[in-house]
Amino acid sequence: MNTGAATSLAEKLSQRFTAAPSSGDPGALASYEVDCVRPAAIVQPADASEVGEFLRFAAAEKLAVIPCGGRTKLGIGAPPARYDVALDLSRMNRILAYDPRDLTLGVEAGVGYRALSEVLAAERQFLPLAPPFADRATLGGILAADSTSPLRQAYGGPRDFVLGMEFVTGSGAQSKSGGRVVKNVTGYDLHKALIGSLGTLAVITRVNFKTFPVPPIRAIFVAEFADCAAAHAFSMEIAKSPLGPQMIEEVSPEAARLLSSLPEQGTGLASNLSKALDERVCSPFTERWSVVIVAAGHESVVERHARELRSLADRSKAVQFARDEAATEEPNQSALIAALCEFPRIAQQSSAAATIFRIAAIPTAMPALVESIRALAQRSEIPHATIARSSGLIYAALLPTSDDGATVEHLARASDEIFRVAAELGARARIESAPLALKRRVSVWGPPHEDFELMSRVKKVFDAAGVLSPGRFVGGI
Amino acid sequence: MNPHLIRELTDLLGRDAVLSSAEDLMLYEYDGSVEQAQPDCVVFPRARDHVAGIVRLAAKYKVPLVGRGAGTGLSGGALTREGGVLTVFSRMNHILEIDAENRRAVVEPGVVNLDLSRAVDHLGLYYAPDPSSQKSCTIGGNVSENAGGPHTLAYGVTTNHVTGLEVVLPDGQIFRMGGKTAETPGYDLTGLFVGSEGTFALITEIIVKLSRKPEAVKTLLAVFDVIDDAPETVADLTGRAITPAACEMLDGWTLRAIEDFVHAGFPRDSAAVLLIEIEGLAEAVEAQAAQVIEICNLHHAREVRLARDARERDLLWKGRKNAFGAVGRLSPSYYVQDGVIPRTKLPAALKRIGEIGEKYGFQIGNIFHAGDGNLHPIILFDQRDHAQFERAVAASGEIMRHCVESGGALTGEHGVGMEKNELMPLMFSEADLDLMRQMRAAFNPDGRLNPGKLFPLGKSCGEIRVMPAGIASRIVAS
Numbered sequence: 001m002n003t004g005a006a007t008s009l010a011e012k013l014s015q016r017f018t019a020a021p022s023s024g025d026p027g028a029l030a031s032y033e034v035d036c037v038r039p040a041a042i043v044q045p046a047d048a049s050e051v052g053e054f055l056r057f058a059a060a061e062k063l064a065v066i067p068c069g070g071r072t073k074l075g076i077g078a079p080p081a082r083y084d085v086a087l088d089l090s091r092m093n094r095i096l097a098y099d100p101r102d103l104t105l106g107v108e109a110g111v112g113y114r115a116l117s118e119v120l121a122a123e124r125q126f127l128p129l130a131p132p133f134a135d136r137a138t139l140g141g142i143l144a145a146d147s148t149s150p151l152r153q154a155y156g157g158p159r160d161f162v163l164g165m166e167f168v169t170g171s172g173a174q175s176k177s178g179g180r181v182v183k184n185v186t187g188y189d190l191h192k193a194l195i196g197s198l199g200t201l202a203v204i205t206r207v208n209f210k211t212f213p214v215p216p217i218r219a220i221f222v223a224e225f226a227d228c229a230a231a232h233a234f235s236m237e238i239a240k241s242p243l244g245p246q247m248i249e250e251v252s253p254e255a256a257r258l259l260s261s262l263p264e265q266g267t268g269l270a271s272n273l274s275k276a277l278d279e280r281v282c283s284p285f286t287e288r289w290s291v292v293i294v295a296a297g298h299e300s301v302v303e304r305h306a307r308e309l310r311s312l313a314d315r316s317k318a319v320q321f322a323r324d325e326a327a328t329e330e331p332n333q334s335a336l337i338a339a340l341c342e343f344p345r346i347a348q349q350s351s352a353a354a355t356i357f358r359i360a361a362i363p364t365a366m367p368a369l370v371e372s373i374r375a376l377a378q379r380s381e382i383p384h385a386t387i388a389r390s391s392g393l394i395y396a397a398l399l400p401t402s403d404d405g406a407t408v409e410h411l412a413r414a415s416d417e418i419f420r421v422a423a424e425l426g427a428r429a430r431i432e433s434a435p436l437a438l439k440r441r442v443s444v445w446g447p448p449h450e451d452f453e454l455m456s457r458v459k460k461v462f463d464a465a466g467v468l469s470p471g472r473f474v475g476g477i
Numbered sequence: 478m479n480p481h482l483i484r485e486l487t488d489l490l491g492r493d494a495v496l497s498s499a500e501d502l503m504l505y506e507y508d509g510s511v512e513q514a515q516p517d518c519v520v521f522p523r524a525r526d527h528v529a530g531i532v533r534l535a536a537k538y539k540v541p542l543v544g545r546g547a548g549t550g551l552s553g554g555a556l557t558r559e560g561g562v563l564t565v566f567s568r569m570n571h572i573l574e575i576d577a578e579n580r581r582a583v584v585e586p587g588v589v590n591l592d593l594s595r596a597v598d599h600l601g602l603y604y605a606p607d608p609s610s611q612k613s614c615t616i617g618g619n620v621s622e623n624a625g626g627p628h629t630l631a632y633g634v635t636t637n638h639v640t641g642l643e644v645v646l647p648d649g650q651i652f653r654m655g656g657k658t659a660e661t662p663g664y665d666l667t668g669l670f671v672g673s674e675g676t677f678a679l680i681t682e683i684i685v686k687l688s689r690k691p692e693a694v695k696t697l698l699a700v701f702d703v704i705d706d707a708p709e710t711v712a713d714l715t716g717r718a719i720t721p722a723a724c725e726m727l728d729g730w731t732l733r734a735i736e737d738f739v740h741a742g743f744p745r746d747s748a749a750v751l752l753i754e755i756e757g758l759a760e761a762v763e764a765q766a767a768q769v770i771e772i773c774n775l776h777h778a779r780e781v782r783l784a785r786d787a788r789e790r791d792l793l794w795k796g797r798k799n800a801f802g803a804v805g806r807l808s809p810s811y812y813v814q815d816g817v818i819p820r821t822k823l824p825a826a827l828k829r830i831g832e833i834g835e836k837y838g839f840q841i842g843n844i845f846h847a848g849d850g851n852l853h854p855i856i857l858f859d860q861r862d863h864a865q866f867e868r869a870v871a872a873s874g875e876i877m878r879h880c881v882e883s884g885g886a887l888t889g890e891h892g893v894g895m896e897k898n899e900l901m902p903l904m905f906s907e908a909d910l911d912l913m914r915q916m917r918a919a920f921n922p923d924g925r926l927n928p929g930k931l932f933p934l935g936k937s938c939g940e941i942r943v944m945p946a947g948i949a950s951r952i953v954a955s
Contacts, residue, residue: 298761
């Protein structure tokens with residue numbers, strides 16, 4: 001869109017809809033850029049009916065709209081095919097219903113994760129989302145990006161605890177599915193399709209959740225191993241035992257170094273991070289693989305974990321096993337756990353050309369996959385870091401020191417190779433973060449899959465005219 | 478039915494896999510709901526290619542097509558409401574793969590729910606969703622209806638345990654979605670297809686999660702002298718964030734009916750009992766049991782009895798799971814409802830159900846999944862008396878309306894099917910339903926797959942005053 005047209009669109013929008021106060025300011029518009037494409041205007045609706053009205057207008061005017069909240073994950077997905085207006089949901093930040101005694105919650109999509117967590121914490125409850133960008137992310141954004149977390153081990157993902165949603169389709173129709181109660185099979189689960197849809201199907205306006213009690217006691221354990229295979233074997237032993245920890249994270253030596261070398265500024269993380277990651281727990285200079293485990297529940301449950309994890313670690317030839325005593329005193333302030341949740345963000349901020357793979361794998365395939373990616377990165381001389389979540393998810397980050405053409409060339413070859421190895425091992429890989437030059441060369445969603453045709457049918461139902469986030473999703477949806 | 482279609486189906490499947498005589502078809506005009514609708518032809522595929530072939534023939538002859546597992550469904554989902562070909566999956570009952578280390582099984586749709594748990598029992602694993610009919614219902618049917626069960630309180634319903642599907646669309650195309658991995662890039666098609674009540678596709682393969690069997694189990698029976706104390710206890714347990722694996726309530730009238738039939742050990746002179754099961758790590762079970770007992774006592778439980786061994790536990794559960802059979806002995810007809818309310822509103826809802834029973838002159842029994850607010854009121858009446866029958870239908874409608882008005886849902890686990898399709902406007906606007914209809918059309922464009930289900934058939938009725946024929950004819954004659 002040329003400047004003149006953009007200005008007139010911005011004016012037209014500001015007459016009809018609630019534009020952001022700074023909508024005409026080029027600096028403000030720049031902060032809404034997606035892959036260097038700048039929108040002509042920002043609309044900040046007050047409620048779902050305004051979202052509907054705006055999307056009907058957008059459909060009639062054939063505008064391309066990208067919904068957003070905290071704008072922390074706009075880099076996910078392929079570069080947009082078109083982008084005219086940013087639909088900023090951050091004003092829709094009300095908690096609409098919270099019944100702590102029923103453990104149910106209904107919120108607008110623009111509610112901030114941090115603010116909501118505080119409200120829930122006052123009732124000793126929480127949502128097991130533990131997403132990256134926790135200080136700025138909104139609930140709508142977390143769900144649209146299907147942000148993952150170490151807690152999936154114990155609680156599952158949002159598809160397991162979102163009870164229903166209200167949303168507005170690409171044609172501006174206000175709609176809903178699911179409900180507000182913890183058990184319900186009335187009608188199609190359309191909202192499941194919205195989780196992870198990256199704003200390509202509908203604009204989420206309300207989400208109903210099941211909430212969870214905060215466990216009375218939480219303890220953190222770190223076991224260290226000589227190599228990846230030993231670390232993973234330990235995780236698998238835990239999975240086979242009767243123990244049920246809240247999280248099990250396998251951290252590569254490079255990832256441990258990355259997490260412990262964090263600058264205090266600009267990450268939004270607690271400043272005592274490096275203290276928590278002291279030499280006793282995860283030596284920054286070690287070549288060891290760490291397995292971080294969180295056990296939670298009644299005191300007797302946590303103590304049983306402490307005993308049996310230690311003996312499992314011994315049997316699995318752990319080099320070291322330690323309980324993070326600091327974390328016992330203030331478990332919710334654990335910098336180590338915060339750093340693990342924030343791993344994608346920390347990796348992204350550590351390199352201008354950070355290329356981060358999110359790979360879903362069956363547990364038995366994980367060590368081979370991690371080792372291959374590591375060997376590949378070492379051969380290509382690209383710095384790297386990996387964490388593997390025992391829920392079946394690997395974050396593998398390639399973190400080059402420069403972002404020049406040759407580096408992108410290297411990254412492109414490495415990416416093709418990673419997609420190939422993942423497919424061979426029955427894993428499903430995607431790139432969650434990459435420099436634009438790489439995204440133009442490599443499909444971030446990985447090789448096409450046979451279910452794509454069904455996905456394009458789903459897209460047509462929700463957004464036949466292609467108003468919402470065109471081009472960003474799988475197969476160019 | 479067109480003899481050419483029968484011949485082509487016979488050529489495809491063999492003579493022993495096609496039924497079309499009147500006496501054979503009669504056996505397939507019912508399901509668990511005892512709604513009635515006769516198919517024109519029943520076929521038994523043995524493989525995916527058979528299913529694809531059946532689907533293509535149904536398309537060629539433009540006849541309706543409905544999938545069916547064991548036919549235990551309670552909302553008429555497996556009935557051929559508009560006739561056509563009924564595809565019964567009972568011969569596609571193979572467990573194709575058990576991957577214990579990765580906690581997955583790949584099964585054909587006709588595998589019986591409990592058979593899967595038995596097949597992995599020696600590995601210390603089981604399949605968690607446990608509908609009351611789990612001895613006979615199939616996993617394919619469970620997936621279509623997104624079935625629940627008592628233990629879904631802690632472990633979730635079917636959709637929480639399915640990671641991948643292979644389906645055949647009504648045009649004969651075969652697609653695989655999801656997989657063994659915890660997630661796959663793109664839209665969550667698996668999540669969309671589970672619970673689509675057989676209106677999107679026929680399912681030919683399912684990838685399910687296997688769960689580790691709990692180390693310890695405690696089953697408690699809390700006995701109350703005042704009925705209101707039982708729902709208050711449940712509300713308090715929820716409010717204090719204590720989540721047992723199962724929490725079932727039986728009112729006095731129902732537990733007496735069960736005692737007469739099963740002798741499960743429910744005290745006949747009590748006003749209500751809660752059947753509470755706690756599972757997990759031994760230490761966690763100990764701690765939680767102590768909390769549960771404390772809260773039951775706080776709400777004036779006369780006694781809280783602990784099942785001493787597996788035999789006592791099984792007996793208590795036998796009582797719970799045979800409740801409908803027990804009630805069936807007492808009344809010429811009964812009608813089991815399925816609605817959901819927020820747990821905090823449980824005491825009020827039971828009062829309301831009692832009032833509705835009084836208003837219409839019925840005994841209404843209550844036996845249900847209290848922990849997740851999933852009510853199953855049972856209305857006893859005599860179907861031969863037309864006026865009574867009309868009143869039963871009206872009472873049932875009032876109960877459902879109360880559920881929705883309390884912020885609840887029309888069905889917690891039985892599905893909409895042809896039982897509640899006309900009630901959908903109580904919960905969803907015309908725009909909501911239109912979008913759902915469009916989703917159905919995306920996969921099932923001419924609506925030949927399981928027609929007459931889920932959506933209201935009379936488009937113009939703004940408010941529903943009379944229950945549709947679907948519900949009325951579902952009322953069980955015993």
